[in-house]
Amino acid sequence: MIVSICNEKGGSGKSTLATNIAINQSLSKNELPLLIDTDPQKSIATFLNIRNEE
Incomplete structure (x- = not known):
C-alpha cells in the first residue's frame, strides 16, 4: 500500500x-513502513526522536 499526504499549507x-x-x-499488521519526510523542518524526526549522528 502506498499512502501520500500532501498539502502546501503549513500546520495542517x-x-x-x-x-x-x-x-x-x-x-x-506487523509491517515495517517506510516513512519519508520531505519537510525542511523535519517534524517526523522530532516526533520519533531520531537524530542525525555524524
Whole structure:
C-alpha cells in the first residue's frame, strides 16, 4: 500500500497524520513502513526522536 499526504499549507497536521498512520501499520499488521519526510523542518524526526549522528 502506498499512502501520500500532501498539502502546501503549513500546520495542517501532515506530519502528525503520516507518523500515526505509519505507527498504526507497524503495530497492527506487523509491517515495517517506510516513512519519508520531505519537510525542511523535519517534524517526523522530532516526533520519533531520531537524530542525525555524524
